[in-house]
Amino acid sequence: MSKAKRHIETEAIRTQLKRTEFLEHTSPLYLTSSFVFEDAEDMRASFTEEKERNIYSRFTNPNTSEFVDKVCQMEGAESGYAFATGMAAIYSTFAALLKSGDHIVSARSVFGSTHTLFTKYFPKWHIETTYFDVNKPETIEACITENTKILYAETPTNPAVDIIDLDLLGRIAKTHNLILIIDNCFATPYLQQPMKQGAHLVIHSATKLIDGQGRVLGGITVGNTDLIREIYLFARNTGPALSPFNAWTLSKSLETLAVRVDKHCDNALKVAEFLENHPKVNWVKYPFLKSHPQYKVAKKQMKLGGNIVAFEVKGGIEAGRQFLNQLKMCSLSANLGDTRTIVTHPASTTHSKLSEADRLEVSITDGLVRISVGLEHAEDIILDLEQALK
Structure with missing residues (x-):
């Protein structure tokens, strides 16, 4: 079976780092804060991004890269970035893409801390949010203004497990040229892949079902390369990166x-x-x-x-x-x-x-x-x- 036709269960197991000279069966832990360079030219090219390689674990690390690659394969995404927590992923994703004066249209049923971001912190930077009733999806378009940039939802919702039609959200986002972001935490990439319905970005609190055993914290955003690039640059400079150990744990968790x-x-x-x-x-x-x-x-x-x-x-x-x-x-x-x-x-x-x-x-x-x-x-x-x- 070709790699392109593999099921996501297989990708979760077989997507893995290139083996070292020791030919280990499972990926090793890379518990290092930084990486060395061969010479001055290698160092220069790495920092100017002419060469793609690990520089510092706040930017990238082999373990976080493997975890991101697996989730991208499962979600059908082009690229991604892993965070220390699910809320770090949500905050960084919005903060990287929004500017003062922008507007969010969101489902009213969102995680409590996300609601606090929208109502307490974002307004300080003149970023406003309008909520729609998840049980009245016909009202969504009336919430959109000329400043609306992002359409956001969780489905299933927390805690009342309401379901929002992803096809409908995808059509609305396309019609109004909005960035559609879906929190897919409750469904996981195994049960649902929102990018198939038009989502541009998908967020997970990996602390939940992805880890599945109450051991570590983690978050991840995956999606279109151009948007992930902005999120990566924001995270690279603000520091909410996932630790290599937690990334290694979460990558192994995806296998089951x-x-x-x-x-x-x-x-x-x-x-x-x-x-x-x-x-x-x-x-x-x-x-x-x-x-x-x-x-x-x-x-x-x-x-x-x-x-x-x-x-x-x-x-x-x-x-x-x-x-x-x-x-x-x-x-x-x-x-x-x-x-x-x-x-x-x-x-x-x-x-x-x-x-x-x-x-x-x-x-x-x-x-x-x-x-x-x-x-x-x-x-x-x-x-x-x-x-x-x-």
Whole structure:
């Protein structure tokens, strides 16, 4: 089979650094801050970028290059840059591409720290954001102004797992000459490749399912070469680079991404089906449940439904807290995408500082619970949820 026809599971395993004279089977760690030059001319040509090579690990490192290459192969992207965290990737991507007076159109349902960037920090530099309702995609074009430069969305969204039609976003971005940026963290490159629908850049918090084991932090942006070039230059001068060790860990994690995510999704669907039939649950949202409002869109653009299940416990905030307190096996944590099942109650924790009206704008009801379904046996996860609901 030619390299061009390889499946992304194969690319995640077989994309690797050129072997050294030791003929190692797996790529070694390059724990070095800098690299030496053969002579003065080699040094000059390297710094003027006439020669492409490693200079300093804040710029590039063999381990980060391997990780980036793998994600590019999986996403169908031309180039990329790896960051210390997912939020470093989001901030650097926007900061590199925007100037004072520019405008962002974004889905209202975004990660809390991204929302803070848009509403607290970017306005200081006269960069404004207009939000659209993810459940009313027909309103997106009305948000666009002559200063709009970026169209941005997460899909599935956090924490209510709403689905946004990537084909629609791609068409709007093309019509209005906008840069389409998609946070693909919940889906991973295995379940969804937004560049096929017209995205120019795709961002991941690699801390989540890409690592998948709660070990390291990381982020990555991949996409079109000209845009990545601007992001690289910004990051090279501001320093949010991924460490070589974390890059090596994440690159190895990608080798098992497909088999892990398959199991995550299988467990999550079973959990969602169980909750949908429970008398103490008002509703359940999971992309591959037929009751999900955007089920048809999810089936069109995702291979499987992901590992996040959102549901509402009857009884509001207190019932949500009581449910968490009764869990015996599932973890209470701010992370997601781990081997371990993790449960959070956004209204009393991550989004407790928002008013009830603001929470409802992003589909966070008082009883909403988000489950990041792990790799334990599905029956054991369900038994823990069942006894906690009682």
